[in-house]
Amino acid sequence: MKSGGVKGGRARTRAKSPAEALSMEGRRVLITGAASGIGKAMAAIFALAGAGLILVDIDERSLQRTTKDIAGDSREVAAHVADLSKKEQIDGLWTTIAGSLPDTLINNAGVYPMRDYLEEDADSLERTLAVNLKSAFWMCQAFIRERRDKGGVMINVSSIEAILPFKKDLVPYSVSKSGIIALTRALARDYGRDGFRANAILPGAIRTPGTGRLVRKAVSTVNLDLMKTGYDFQSRLALGRWGKPEEVASVALFLASDLASYVQGALIPVDGGFLSS
Numbered sequence: 001m002k003s004g005g006v007k008g009g010r011a012r013t014r015a016k017s018p019a020e021a022l023s024m025e026g027r028r029v030l031i032t033g034a035a036s037g038i039g040k041a042m043a044a045i046f047a048l049a050g051a052g053l054i055l056v057d058i059d060e061r062s063l064q065r066t067t068k069d070i071a072g073d074s075r076e077v078a079a080h081v082a083d084l085s086k087k088e089q090i091d092g093l094w095t096t097i098a099g100s101l102p103d104t105l106i107n108n109a110g111v112y113p114m115r116d117y118l119e120e121d122a123d124s125l126e127r128t129l130a131v132n133l134k135s136a137f138w139m140c141q142a143f144i145r146e147r148r149d150k151g152g153v154m155i156n157v158s159s160i161e162a163i164l165p166f167k168k169d170l171v172p173y174s175v176s177k178s179g180i181i182a183l184t185r186a187l188a189r190d191y192g193r194d195g196f197r198a199n200a201i202l203p204g205a206i207r208t209p210g211t212g213r214l215v216r217k218a219v220s221t222v223n224l225d226l227m228k229t230g231y232d233f234q235s236r237l238a239l240g241r242w243g244k245p246e247e248v249a250s251v252a253l254f255l256a257s258d259l260a261s262y263v264q265g266a267l268i269p270v271d272g273g274f275l276s277s
């Protein structure tokens with residue numbers, strides 16, 4: 001086993017040290033939504049761990065900034081601009097990277113559209129599902145097809161909202177993130193024996209540009225309902241504080257590494273204790 005969930009490679013003569021097991025030397029990781037927040041922090045920590053990187057995002061300028069920021073730490077980094085809500089752009093991406101395929105896939109890109117459920121229309125629902133759920137569905141399919149005989153690691157980013165819908169007006173979001181859990185567990189079951197590991201991270205209360213926009217919206221529109229939800233939300237955080245994107249990224253590194261070689265189909269909250277309190 002070359003790495004947890006990745007078939008092939010040399011036989012080991014001795015057990016790896018924990019530091020060696022965490023190393024991503026010789027590995028290549030594809031991260032979606034890498035231009036901002038959690039995805040950007042993932043790019044940074046995987047670069048430090050020695051991984052080659054394929055970074056994907058719809059936001060070209062911010063993606064360039066991520067690439068520049070980690071350039072000094074990265075062995076190899078390629079940036080690809082793609083709208084992952086479009087299947088043809090996902091197909092195009094896999095054609096483009098055919099010569100340098102990843103052994104680890106992290107589906108992190110996502111949007112948080114807030115809308116009254118009764119106002120929801122077909123286009124808006126489709127957009128949310130396309131970015132948050134279908135993109136991961138097609139990305140995992142392409143990944144498994146490409147690595148059918150080698151195995152690999154898939155990490156999908158869900159949300160605490162999939163387990164405990166807390167914030168109003170996020171019905172399509174909650175549906176999409178519940179779908180991520182179903183997808184992850186189904187793939188874990190179907191492809192575990194082929195050397196694939198699939199797990200989901202459920203972040204909550206992580207300070208990122210994405211959640212910053214939600215907070216600013218609550219404050220700027222003096223939305224009392226939203227502000228109360230914010231207060232209640234804060235009260236549930238057992239650690240008493242919001243988390244940093246780096247605190248999610250480190251869990252992704254663990255899941256990708258050999259240290260997580262027997263972790264399969266797991267849902268891992270990284271939420272300061274929100275779901276447990």
Ligand SMILES: NC(=O)c1ccc[n+]([C@@H]2O[C@H](COP(=O)([O-])OP(=O)(O)OC[C@H]3O[C@@H](n4cnc5c(N)ncnc54)[C@H](O)[C@@H]3O)[C@@H](O)[C@H]2O)c1
Pocket residue numbers: 032033034035036037038039056057058059062082083084085108109110111131157158159160161202203204205206207208209210211
């Ligand atoms: N921050 C949190 O507290 C939190 C909580 C639960 C779940 N999450 C999930 O974590 C992930 C990252 O969230 P974040 O807070 O870092 O958000 P963010 O908004 O800071 O970053 C999301 C990234 O996804 C990219 N993206 C959006 N639509 C895309 C598309 N169609 N194609 C390609 N890229 C696209 C954006 O450009 C952005 O760079 C999301 O899936 C989100 O749902 C975050």
